[in-house]
Amino acid sequence: MFSLTIIIKIGLAVPFHPLLISIQQDVIMERGPVLPDSLVLEIFLCLSHDAVLTAGLTCRQWLAVSRDEFLWRDLFYSYYRIPRYVPRHPAAVSWYREFRRLFDCIPCVEVQTLREHTDQVLHLAFSHRGHRFSSCSKDCTVKLWDTEQPDGNLSLVHSSSMREFNWGYTQFSQFNADDSLLLVSGVYLGPHHSSSGEIAVISLENYTLLSRVRNKPYDVFGCWLNETHLISGNLHWIGQMTSCSVLWLNKAFQDVESENVNVVKRLFKIQNINASTIRTVMVAHCRRHDNPDLVLDYEAQSQAQRQKGPQRPHQPLLFDLGTSGSEEDDEEAADDESQREARAQGCTAARAPQSTISNREHVIQSRKNIGPRDLAIETHVAKMMGRTHTKAPDCSFKEQPESGEEDKTYLLFTTGSLTYSPHQIGIKRIKPDQMTTSGPVLGEERSSEEFFDSLDHVIDIHGHIIGMGLSPDHRYLYVNSRAWPAGCVISDPMSPPPIAEEIDLHVIDLKNLREERRSLRAHRAFTPNDECFFIFLDVSRDFVASGAEDKHGYIWDRHYNICLARLAHDDVVNSVAFSPSDQELLLSASDDSTIKVWRSPRMDRLAQAPGRPPRPRSLLSSWLSHKNSTSASSVNGKPRVRNSEAHGHQAGSATLFRDCRFPKAH
8 A cells, every 4th residue: 555655646746647547547447446535635635726626537436535625625725825814705615616716707818808999998887787887088988888798799889979068088987876877077178287077967768968067176086876866076275275175966867847956965065184185986875784794795786786667757958067156156167167268279188197186286386485384374274273163073973773774875085184195085974864955955954163064984094095996785995005104204295205106905894994904915006196096996796806007907805815817908907897797797998998808717618608508528628628729828827818817826837727617526
């Protein structure tokens, strides 16, 4: 038995292990099985995962041992280099299937490239059912795409140009809850790098424009609060480095029979100091916070995507919802008039980083004739005014909802207190009576001395925030940031600390309102503070993905915090988006003017064999054929992908089996 074991271990060094398989087959035919399961398991523990699968086809005994849970637990931790104190995902039923999920179900195979845009593609957004997605670009169009074509390819359905409204480009879009309306956010063409933007609402029934809403600064982006109301922003300077951000609730459209109903209402008025502003607003509906950590409701995800019944028809009308007759709006109208004059003189849009350059320029210009002492006095007075004229925060903000109590809705946004670069996450609760434009207007609930609204909660990221995304259940907020040096001190708000090239992906639990101490890292950015632009990320049930300035998109597993794949482009990757109905479908948008479509190796195999139901295949024959006909184009042992690199967590390359199926034990 000792000599036989030595021969077997020598055979392990031979590709495909033919000596090992031949010995076992001869032993079975002549004398029956003589190797005990414990010895076979000890040998298998020395093999790689693909060698274990191959050896498992030798006989029933080896097949059974090749499915041993202890074996696959060891393979799982060693292959992905995960610390062994990290538990298995609570939803996983076995180590074998968990290994297969991370290996075979990552959308890392490029299956299609969409080239309909003529300039940099900035943002992608799926509908809630996953049947459509929209794309925004520097070519000033918003395009709608269909994902349910019979041939499996994605195709263009509609394209709208916003140049007739004097937009420089489109930068962001979002479907409303029932996928009947599309919010599109864009940037005005204007003098001096104008920070003014606009939000347009488009009907997806007939692709008509329903309304346009002023939005300043433009990187507030805007978002839906519910099916019929959206949030926009406005900015008013009240000093050289002090401003006031006003967040507005707008009705998306107005029916003929309700023309006298309010269509716009102020939500919050928040003071900004040290040249900071509110940007990147989003809404979190915290409904399922009783779920275990990082375990999402699998059933709820599919149920939430069901298409609702036909909506009540209405006659679309065009309204500029930014007009309310106030002095502030008159000032905005004057700004818009100057922008129109500048556009009439032939101003063109340059590639502008997606940050409020105009706000920074405003402060720089205003500081030329003001000394540091005067600026310090202004900041001191602004803080005193904020303390005395700001409404107290909501005392019940951190209380958990009792049974029967309505779910909490949070308004999330980036802000700051030390410098103009966004370095804090602000959180403000939206109460049920604030969900509609009807009812009391801003200020009626405050005393005469309470001019500003306070933030209910602030989370400091200690770095320049360049992206945010919510998990499907709205419990976790993922934040892209570029860190400041440890222990840095900011003495001048207009000179923030240098930022790291590495991008940290922070995870914030909105149930406990605290940051999880396990940020993800792999992607990089290279632009300095004053040129940083937004990099959109997206979160699915199990994965999180982000773009980067290093010409790649990245995918991580949410539970194990490991980077699983890199998705190659020819330029900066600005946005990624998972299909909400199928997390094995991912889109990526880049400055190379393309949108790439990525599917998992499993889905790619199924797509290549249409009309044939999935059936067990010979693992060994499939593996051998593709081993001989393809070359390794992956990194660290992940499935081969076209024009992409997949990451494991071990050095060197491992054997590939993109087309291998995992056979079931008999």
